[in-house]
Amino acid sequence: MNTPIQSTGAAIEISRLSKIYETREDTDVVALEKIDLRFEPGSFVAVVGPSGCGKSTLLSLLAGLTPASTGKIAIDGQGISKPHPKIGVVFQSDLLLYWRTVLDNILLPIEIKKLDLAKYRLHAEDLLAQVGLEGFGNKYPSELSGGMRQRVAICRALIQEPGLLLMDEPFGALDALTREQMIMDLQSMWLRVRNTVLFITHGIDEAVFLADRVLVMSPRPGRIDLDLTIDMPRPRQWSKVHEDKAYYGYVRQIRDIFEAKGVLVAH
């Protein structure tokens, strides 16, 4: 039987956050400019925006992988300046180590931190079962499909029960059918875990479907053009949402912003 993971979402506070990359040319790149945001604990926030607007930069700052130029990020009231144990990250590419089994990949963060492996092994198996991969622990990444590997990457991010899960286009490399399944599975997982999620995507449809709130970013320098609350009951059904007027209203609002900014050109 699956035991639900006990995890409470973290509260995130971002104030006056900017990131300027120094380049070899004269002009520096202002990737983010004075962003102020607050994420409620346990909320699912999606970020959409044109290529190069600073989405990955925002994620990287939150993950503590890149230093901010100005401003502050606080997780549960504590400022962060380096990778934080309360944060799990999933990227577009699964980044699994091919020479380690599925279970050993999931347990990698535990091993690195020299925590009690035996204690986490059961939890890892439980996570695998929750994403539909029961019994796959002894397989190697090369024996799995792209969707299965990405599920393993999600388990690896969840093993330490992160209060904040950062996802950077996690389904961008998957085929359409697998992506649809993963979107539904992510919703189920999150409804059990209820951690705070920041989900970066190019897909307006998956952003509106999954999120409580969609942040629409402007072309560089990245600012928040629209902060849209998605008020639709859960669990949401991917096959039914496309008949829902409210869903289309949200999608329309986001597309209108992109069209107004020339990101999408209407014909």
Ligand SMILES: Nc1ncnc2c1ncn2[C@@H]1O[C@H](COP(=O)(O)OP(=O)(O)OP(=O)(O)O)[C@@H](O)[C@H]1O
């Ligand atoms: N290490 C870096 N050095 C210099 N410029 C950078 C660096 N990383 C990102 N940039 C620039 O910062 C801007 C924002 O990049 P970022 O990767 O955050 O955008 P993005 O919205 O995630 O793009 P995409 O959707 O294409 O992944 C871009 O103009 C990019 O060229």
